[in-house]
Amino acid sequence: MLRYILKRILWMIPVVIGVLLIVFTLSVITPGDPVDNMVGPDATVEAREAAREEMGLNQPVYVRFVKYVWGVFTRLDLGTSYSNRQPVAKEIMHRFPVTLKLTLASVIVALAIALPLGVLSAVKQYSWVDNITMASALFFVSIPQFWFALMLLLIFSVKLQILPASGINGIRSWILPVAMIGVGNVGNLARVTRSSMLEVIRQDYIRTARAKGQRKSVVIFKHGLRNALMPVIANVGNTIGVSLGGAVVAESIFSIPGVGQFMLNAINSRDWPSVQGGIVVLAITFSIVMLLVDIVYTIVDPRLKTEFQARAKTKRKKGAAA
Amino acid sequence: MSEPILKIENLVVHYETRTGVAEAVNDVSFEIQPGETLGLVGETGAGKTTIALTIMGLLPQPGGHVIQGKITLDGEEITRYLSNSRRETNKNDKHFRKIRGNKVGMIFQDPMSALNPVYTVGEQIAEVIRLHNRVSRSEAEKRAVEMMETVGIPGARFNNYPHEFSGGMKQRIVIAMALACSPKLLIADEPTTALDVTIQAQVLELMRGLRKEFNTAMLMITHDLGVVADICDKCAVIYAGQIVEIGTLEHIFNSPCHPYTRALFDALPSLDSDVERLKSIEGLMADPMDLPTYCSFYDRCDRKCDACKAGDPVLKEVEPGHFVSCVHYDGKKEGEA
Amino acid sequence: MAKRYTPAMEKLDRKKVRNKSAMSTSPAKEAWIRLKRNRLAVAGMIILLLLILTAIFADFIAPYGIDEQNYSDVLQAPSLKHLFGTDNYGRDIFSRVVYGTRISLPIGFICVFLAYLFGGILGAIAAYYGGRADMVIMRILDIFQSIPPMLMAIAIAASLGTGVVNLVIAISVSTMPARARIVRAAILSVKNSDYIESARSVGASSRRQLLKYMLPNALGPILTNVTFSIATAILTVSSMSYLGLGIAAPTPEWGSMLSAGRSFIRTSPHILIFPGVAIMITVLALNLFGDGLRDALDPRLK
Numbered sequence: 001m002l003r004y005i006l007k008r009i010l011w012m013i014p015v016v017i018g019v020l021l022i023v024f025t026l027s028v029i030t031p032g033d034p035v036d037n038m039v040g041p042d043a044t045v046e047a048r049e050a051a052r053e054e055m056g057l058n059q060p061v062y063v064r065f066v067k068y069v070w071g072v073f074t075r076l077d078l079g080t081s082y083s084n085r086q087p088v089a090k091e092i093m094h095r096f097p098v099t100l101k102l103t104l105a106s107v108i109v110a111l112a113i114a115l116p117l118g119v120l121s122a123v124k125q126y127s128w129v130d131n132i133t134m135a136s137a138l139f140f141v142s143i144p145q146f147w148f149a150l151m152l153l154l155i156f157s158v159k160l161q162i163l164p165a166s167g168i169n170g171i172r173s174w175i176l177p178v179a180m181i182g183v184g185n186v187g188n189l190a191r192v193t194r195s196s197m198l199e200v201i202r203q204d205y206i207r208t209a210r211a212k213g214q215r216k217s218v219v220i221f222k223h224g225l226r227n228a229l230m231p232v233i234a235n236v237g238n239t240i241g242v243s244l245g246g247a248v249v250a251e252s253i254f255s256i257p258g259v260g261q262f263m264l265n266a267i268n269s270r271d272w273p274s275v276q277g278g279i280v281v282l283a284i285t286f287s288i289v290m291l292l293v294d295i296v297y298t299i300v301d302p303r304l305k306t307e308f309q310a311r312a313k314t315k316r317k318k319g320a321a322a
Numbered sequence: 323m324s325e326p327i328l329k330i331e332n333l334v335v336h337y338e339t340r341t342g343v344a345e346a347v348n349d350v351s352f353e354i355q356p357g358e359t360l361g362l363v364g365e366t367g368a369g370k371t372t373i374a375l376t377i378m379g380l381l382p383q384p385g386g387h388v389i390q391g392k393i394t395l396d397g398e399e400i401t402r403y404l405s406n407s408r409r410e411t412n413k414n415d416k417h418f419r420k421i422r423g424n425k426v427g428m429i430f431q432d433p434m435s436a437l438n439p440v441y442t443v444g445e446q447i448a449e450v451i452r453l454h455n456r457v458s459r460s461e462a463e464k465r466a467v468e469m470m471e472t473v474g475i476p477g478a479r480f481n482n483y484p485h486e487f488s489g490g491m492k493q494r495i496v497i498a499m500a501l502a503c504s505p506k507l508l509i510a511d512e513p514t515t516a517l518d519v520t521i522q523a524q525v526l527e528l529m530r531g532l533r534k535e536f537n538t539a540m541l542m543i544t545h546d547l548g549v550v551a552d553i554c555d556k557c558a559v560i561y562a563g564q565i566v567e568i569g570t571l572e573h574i575f576n577s578p579c580h581p582y583t584r585a586l587f588d589a590l591p592s593l594d595s596d597v598e599r600l601k602s603i604e605g606l607m608a609d610p611m612d613l614p615t616y617c618s619f620y621d622r623c624d625r626k627c628d629a630c631k632a633g634d635p636v637l638k639e640v641e642p643g644h645f646v647s648c649v650h651y652d653g654k655k656e657g658e659a
Numbered sequence: 660m661a662k663r664y665t666p667a668m669e670k671l672d673r674k675k676v677r678n679k680s681a682m683s684t685s686p687a688k689e690a691w692i693r694l695k696r697n698r699l700a701v702a703g704m705i706i707l708l709l710l711i712l713t714a715i716f717a718d719f720i721a722p723y724g725i726d727e728q729n730y731s732d733v734l735q736a737p738s739l740k741h742l743f744g745t746d747n748y749g750r751d752i753f754s755r756v757v758y759g760t761r762i763s764l765p766i767g768f769i770c771v772f773l774a775y776l777f778g779g780i781l782g783a784i785a786a787y788y789g790g791r792a793d794m795v796i797m798r799i800l801d802i803f804q805s806i807p808p809m810l811m812a813i814a815i816a817a818s819l820g821t822g823v824v825n826l827v828i829a830i831s832v833s834t835m836p837a838r839a840r841i842v843r844a845a846i847l848s849v850k851n852s853d854y855i856e857s858a859r860s861v862g863a864s865s866r867r868q869l870l871k872y873m874l875p876n877a878l879g880p881i882l883t884n885v886t887f888s889i890a891t892a893i894l895t896v897s898s899m900s901y902l903g904l905g906i907a908a909p910t911p912e913w914g915s916m917l918s919a920g921r922s923f924i925r926t927s928p929h930i931l932i933f934p935g936v937a938i939m940i941t942v943l944a945l946n947l948f949g950d951g952l953r954d955a956l957d958p959r960l961k
Contacts, residue, residue, distance in 0.1 A: 018802030026818035138950070142943040144894050146901045147917060147935030154928050204435035211378055211430075212450040212499065213422035216415065226440045245809025249898055264902060267817040279814045283806040290805070302440060302483040 001305055005295055012287060017069060019283045023276045024065050030272065037270045038082045055080065078280060079273035083266075088277035092259055096281060098168060099258035102250065103243045106178045107236065110185035115232070117186075118193025122228075123220060125198060133190060140187025145246055149180035149253045166255040177254050181246035185239050192235050197228040230301055237293040244282050325397055326353040327506050327539040328377070333391030335372050335381065335563075344610040346372040348563040350391075351637075354507065354556075359533065359540040361554035361571075363547060363586070365607055369563035370543045374509045377541075378428055379403065379418035396425055396506050424454040427500030427538075431512040433492035437484035443495045444470070444480030447502055454503045469498040472535075473528060490521035494528065501536055508533070508540045514549060526552050547590060551575060559583045562608045562618035565637065569644035579646040581623045617648070625650060690879075693955040700951020706944035714760035721754035725911055734927045743933040746920060752930065755911035756937050762912045763941060766827060767893040771885055773831035774838045781835075782842030786850060797843075800836040808833040812895060816904040826905045830895050834888065841884050845877035879956040886949035890942045897938050913938050 038051045052058050056067065071077035078088040117137075121130040156176060157165035164173045200206065201224050209223045210216065248260030255261065259278050266274035298304045335347035347369040354360045362370050375381050377393060379400070393401045403417040422428075430436045437446060447466035451457065457465070467477035473494040475487075484492060493513060500508055510529065514522040530553055533540055542554055550557050551571065558568040559582060567580040578584050585603045605622040614620065616631045623630070629649045637645040694700050713720055729749035737744040743752035785796040806814070811833035819825035897914030899905035906912040908919055913934040920930030 014798075015802050015805050018799075019805055022803070022806065023814060026814055030818040031820065138943065138946055139939075142890070142939050142946050144897050144914075144935060144938045144942070146898055146914075147931075147938060150917065150921070150924065150931050150935065154924055154931065158925055158928070204430055204432060205438040207380065208430060208436045208496070208499070209438065209449075210380055211422050211428045213419040213424055213453050214449070215419065223438050223441075227438070241807035242809065244807045245813075248810065248813065249902065252902060263813070267813075267904070275814065275817050279806065279810055282810055286807050287805045300440070302442075303485050 001298065004298065008291055008294060012291065015287050016072070016280075016284060019280055019287075020069050020072060021065070023279050024068060027272045027276055028061055032270070034082055034270070034272060055082070072280070078277035081266075081274050082271040083269050083274070088273050091262065091274065092277050092281050095257055095259050095262050098256060099244075099247050099251065099260060099282070100285065102174075102177055102181065102247045102256065102258065103240060105174065106181035106243050106246070107185060107240055109178055110182040110189055110239065111236070113182075114186045114189035115193055118190040118232075119197050119220070119225065119228070121190070121194040122197030122201065130194075134194070137187040137190040140183050141191070142187075143183055145180055145184060146249050146253060148183050149176065149250065152176045152179060153253075168254075168256045173254075177247075177250040177256060180250050180253070181243050184246075185243060189232065189235065189239065193228065193232050196231040197224060200224050200228040203227070226300070230297070233293060233297050233300065237290045240289045240293075241286050244286055248282075324356060326394075327356050327358075327396055328541070329353040329392075329394040330373070330377075331392045331394075333373065333376065333393065334389040335369070335376055336387050336389050337372075337382070337385050338387065339385060342611045345613050346563050346610055347376070348613070350560070350563070350565055352558055352565065352568060354539045354541060356506070356539055357533075357537050358556065359542055359554045361550035361557040362541060362543045362560055363545060363550055363557060364560035365545060367607060367610065368560045369610075370560060371511055372563075374428065374511050374541065374543055377507075377509065378422055378426060379415070380422075395421065420454075423450045423500075423505070424503045425505055426507045426509060427503070427505040429493070429496050429500050429508070429510040429513045432516045433489055433496050434516065436496050437492055439484055442481045442483055443487070444482075446484075447495065447499050450499055450502050466498075466502070469502050470495070472501075472532070473498040489517055490525060493517060493521075493525055497525075497529065497532065501532060501538070504536055505538060508538045509543070510540060511543045512545070513542075515544070515546070522549075529553065547586060559586070562613060563610060564618065564647065565645075566619065566648070567644075567646045568637070569641075573641070573644040577644075579640055579644075579651050580619075580648050581625050581650075582619050585622075585624070690955040694951050697951040697954060699947050700955070703944045703947030703949075703951060706940060707948060710760050710764060710941055710944065713757055714764055717757050717761055721751075721757040723751035723754040725755065725758050726750065726909060727754070734923065734930075736927070737929055744927070744929040746916075746930050747923060747927075752916075752933055755916060756913070756933050758911045759913045759916070759934065759937060760941075762906065762910065763893050763896060763938070766823065766896050767889045770827055770830040770834070770892040770896070771838075771888045773827065774834045774888070775842070775881075775885065777831070778835040778838030778840075779842045782839035782844075783846060785839070786843040786846035793843075796839070800839055803836045806833075808837070809895065809898070812899060813902070813904060816899060821904060821907050823906055826896065826899060829899070829904075830892055834892070838884075838888070841881060842877070845880045848880075849877050883949055883953040883956060886945055886952055890945035890949065893938065893942055893945070 034055070034057065035048050035051050038055070039047050043051075049058075056064060059067075068079065071079070076089055078092065080086065081088050081091065117133045121133045124130050152163075153165050153176065156163040163176055164170075165176075167173055168177075201220065206219060206223055209219045214222075247258065248263065250256065251258040251260035252264050259282060263275050263278035266272075266278065330353065331351050333347055333350045334345075337344040337346055350369070350373060352360065362373070364370050372381070372386075375386070376388060377395070377400075381388070388401060388404050391401065392399060400417070400421060403414040437443065441449075444463060444466050447469055448459070448462040451462040451465050451469075452459070455462070463480070467480055470477050470480065475491060475494055475498070479487075484495075487495065497513075513529070514525055517525060526549065529540075532538070533553075540553075542549065544550060554571055556568070556570050557574040558565050559574070559580065560566070561582050567574065567578070567583045574583065578587055582603075589602055603622055608614065608618040608621065616633060617623070617635050620626050620630050627649075632649070635647045635649050637647045638651055640646050640651050727750060729745070731749065732741070732745050733749045734747055735741050735745040735749075741751050741753065743756060746752055746755075781796055781800070785793040803811070812829040815829035815832055816825055819828060896905060897912070897917070900912045900914030901918045903915075903918060906915050908915055916934040917931055920927075920934075923930050
């Protein structure tokens with residue numbers, strides 16, 4: 001168990017290097033000379049070369065990559081912005097909490113809405129509650145997020161004028177962005193919860209629990225939900241990935257000063273180190289979340305724990321024999 | 323005779339499905355005395371499990387309905403708690419909850435899936451104890467350990483999860499769970515079918531011992547006449563939701579009367595005679611969605627005659643305590659035909 | 660020997676098996692019958708068909724041209740003359756929404772096709788050869804998947820620049836790992852089943868096995884996923900275009916139409932409504948159809 005978690009944490013190192021390689025490759029293949037964006041089109045040849053030298057762009061590609069990786073791992077250095085010559089890491093770090101909060105808030109809200117609805121739908125299969133829930137869930141997964149945000153803006157900010165249209169000051173300004181990021185997740189998680197719950201309440205152990213004289217509601221929540229949660233937990237990881245993407249869009253629509261908005265601005269000014277840095281930070285965040293989900297999963301499902309113990313045991317035996 | 327633990331009178335159970343009504347149990351009556359074991363033998367789909375679930379008040383919903391009949395458990399009529407309206411459901415379920423696990427313990431067919439994979443076996447046994455006894459958690463756990471020892475599983479494995487046990491051991495745990503509150507009646511729904519032959523014998527042996535120890539009456543549901551011979555006092559043969567023959571073990575095994583019962587015996591391999599091929603029963607069981615108005619076994623019977631089509635045969639006593647429902651045994655016992 | 664049956668029961672079981680095999684001579688046909696019985700799935704299918712017809716006959720349906728500007732009719736609210744109103748250049752929004760089907764649907768299809776083509780090859784290799792090849796491929800996919808698909812698409816589009824081709828590359832590459840996994844899982848699930856065993860025992864060569872036995876049986880879950888993937892791809896296309904990373908302004912792509920209309924939210928909100936509704940209906944139809952397909956192909960799930 002511990003070995004598995006340790007292994008899983010160590011695996012993060014190649015993942016980060018891999019992510020760096022991907023974004024670095026993208027920066028290399030992007031057309032155009034980055035120096036153009038730093039010094040402007042009218043700059044002299046000398047000024048251009050000086051800028052090139054300053055950013056280390058005159059070195060061979062592989063040297064630049066190794067230096068980049070080295071910088072990330074030793075100094076958490078994500079490079080220097082082309083546009084304002086500031087360290088990218090610093091720029092991102094003070095924007096990162098907003099993006100993380102936005103993502104987590106929307107996932108938590110989505111879970112809080114979707115779980116009870118999914119369970120209720122499954123328990124009352126084919127009832128009107130089930131039909132309405134599933135119909136809305138289908139709508140929710142089909143709505144384009146950004147359009148949903150525009151409609152929310154139109155209704156709550158423009159027409160009713162009860163919620164702010166942009167920025168992030170005070171609790172009221174969180175409502176629309178969280179709703180926008182969460183809408184698809186609510187639909188998706190409710191559907192997953194329902195189908196997994198339906199599967200579980202048909203199991204024999206549910207009947208066994210009823211045959212013990214347990215209340216039906218207790219049977220559903222104690223014996224059913226814990227088992228039905230497995231696929232939901234597995235899905236939460238993906239949900240967070242989708243929400244990180246959603247946060248980028250939300251930050252653009254609601255002008256929220258987060259990593260996403262920073263990245264999109266950087267894309268417009270062709271400031272690659274900043275784009276790169278944003279992607280790397282969000283990808284690492286996502287990887288850490290997936291790691292946590294995996295760990296939670298092994299804790300919740302006793303079957304996995306034994307599997308790891310058994311595997312460790314056979315390995316030890318093999319070692320002893322050798 | 324003393325008051326029977328379980329008395330079922332004229333029980334009729336239907337399943338309503340989208341495609342029609344399945345007549346799962348048709349006018350079944352029998353009783354079980356304290357400490358007695360009744361074997362209920364029949365093919366898959368004959369209505370055996372439905373009877374068990376009806377006693378537990380666990381008929382699949384929506385769809386399962388008790389149309390008529392009376393079930394008396396330990397002197398209390400429980401059929402009146404069967405809900406007809408949604409409003410009564412909660413109140414009635416409360417009555418049944420006192421019966422389930424407490425007065426009646428149930429062992430299910432497949433031990434592999436009967437235990438919840440995310441709780442330890444100890445917790446699951448302790449759960450039923452705490453439900454029906456006002457005891458502390460530690461007391462319940464102590465009793466659960468005792469129950470585990472009783473069924474031959476070391477108490478040290480209290481904190482193990484179901485997947486860490488073999489099929490036979492899981493079935494022992496299910497048995498421990500069913501007996502934890504010393505029920506007056508134990509319903510065993512094909513408890514050995516899913517197990518290996520060697521384990522089957524062990525589990526049956528265990529059940530025989532425990533039945534004495536706990537002085538529990540038992541309803542043993544099976545399709546295996548060997549199991550019946552092994553453990554039962556009385557035997558009822560059920561076909562298409564109807565009891566076609568019921569009597570003591572001697573009655574059924576020494577002088578089977580109903581053609582279906584006989585066919586079941588003919589289909590068993592015999593050690594004494596050198597039969598080349600076993601006789602099988604031709605055809606399929608009557609479709610419970612479409613039962614004939616006459617004897618349901620007519621199509622497959624090797625003794626069918628015109629009289630068979632006259633109407634549904636009723637159970638007739640052919641000798642004291644031995645009942646058969648077949649026109650050929652109308653009141654008197656025929657010779658060894 | 661786990662079960663002891665009476666011969667009668669065995670016979671019953673045999674009969675059941677026989678009936679089943681008789682019915683499953685054409686599982687595709689059976690699935691089709693189930694699909695046709697599902698009203699929601701049929702509704703989804705009809706909407707899709709209508710959308711495809713709209714795309715084909717857009718020239719006849721749209722009352723105005725794609726770029727037909729009319730400065731005397733700028734920002735008109737919906738009326739009989741302009742069903743969905745006009746935008747800031749006086750272009751008829753209804754016509755542009757109609758022409759939009761020619762962009763969203765094909766791009767959605769192509770993205771999914773490409774993602775499945777390359778992902779499928781990787782997944783099939785991983786599943787079929789197993790062992791080291793499987794491990795290496797899966798680890799590489801792990802790394803790719805540690806960047807959420809939307810962010811990956813943004814990164815690729817940012818690097819390559821805007822335009823249809825770059826957008827298609829961005830979406831295909833970012834969704835490819837997930838498709839590879841689905842193909843791998845589908846093939847693995849049938850690889851070890853009995854009919855492959857029996858094919859091997861009669862001496863089928865390995866390539867023939869892969870094509871003749873595995874693919875058709877692995878196809879069910881893949882087909883369902885393809886439908887859902889197209890829905891997601893269409894959503895991503897419009898989101899990317901909205902962010903300015905996809906298809907640029909004069910093209911009547913629904914997302915970029917919304918992006919252009921964003922500044923008129925206070926004065927002419929009708930610009931923002933109809934393109935979004937069009938996206939939603941398309942995605943909804945695909946999801947309805949996908950749900951029906953899943954239930955039809957795997958009736959156990961219901």
